[in-house]
Amino acid sequence: MAKRTKKTPSANAGARLLEPVATVIRGAYRLAVFVLVLQVAVSVVDTGLHGPWSSPYVCADDPSTFFDLGDFGTGELPRAFGPLPGIGVSASPTYCTDHPDAAQRFYDLAGDASAALLLFGVLFLLNRMIQTATRDGVFTHRPAHYLRLTGWWLLLGSLAVEVVQTLTHAALLATLARDYEEWGLSWNAPYTLILTALGILAFARVLRAGAAMREDLEGTV
Template sequence: MAGRDPLAPLSTLVDVVFALIVTFALFSAVVTGLHLFGKADGAQLFSFSDHVCVEAESFMASVGEDDAPAEPLAKPGSSLQTSGTMFCTQNPSWAMQWAASVGSILSMMLLIGACLLARRVIRAARRDGIFTAVPAKLTRTLGWFLIAMAFIAPVGTDIGNGIFMASAAAPVLELAWTMEVTSIGGPDWTPLILGICALTFSRVMYRGAALQDDVALTI
């Protein structure tokens, strides 16, 4: 029992998540490439599809039958759903598909980065010990990365959605791609909480490393 690796459960979890993400990323790249070159028209991955819809957080229009607008609210090939907040486009351009997918792609890339950092923390802790300077520093870096991830991913999603909706909306609406970024939205709470926990644990690791140095000096 004493010889068991205390980091084994966490290491296994990180390795499994990392393997799944990498596999999905490779699969996504292949399917997306086939779709963009017209080889997988029926496939739908992220927002790479023949019919893409994006819901606005900062815009709402009245599109009911009783108060139909005098001018179309969407460009030809696009439509504004009855909720008044969702723009849909049939056969969107590559640029519109990329814009609608940027949030999901960015989140996946950031998650890969977080897994790589976590693997470095585990390797350093196994090599030097948990309560040493190197793994403590890497854990702090991981914490700040996760906190940044909590804000970068939502902002990226808002920018992509804003670009898509500005491309789908009719000129009469005068929608700019920045409209979603200026809307009030919260961070992604999961990486934010994990990042705060990582920063807290890094301080504990630094304190443990300092105590070990004090003990070593007294012996």
């Protein structure tokens, strides 16, 4: 008969320390898995629904091109625009096609898929960290290991996603607009995600140091 494992007092204390974040992460991870499975089903089965993977339209905006729509509130703008007196309006074009080919569909989905993969990976690693911390305790090596993986995944993944989105967006625009060659114009470094990742890596080092101190204290008792 299999023995049931009991949580140690440190594990019980760790579980309490992780709330309510643990509940939010578990819920977000399960929701992400559900949405992923549902989206795949919608894309494979002809349900009549259209998700981001099965939309009949492919669009891309061109931030390198902009033009004035009116000379500072003189009333010469389309009815959709309503600036206050003395305010000018400018716009950038958005190109769309309702008959995208395979390459256009790939370019359109690659950016969203890379961002979704980054988010899913972060949720998966955080969920694993919470599981191990709840079972073994917060100041043990396995939670620190998963938290460290989360930091590196977020740091490198955010940079990779930005590169993928920039290149695929430019490649898509090149198939929709004439003479589009502004490959690097839409690049924006993900500073917030980079700083968050560095903070996670620093906290992972704190957990590793705490785990080592805990083992030393247990060895001296």
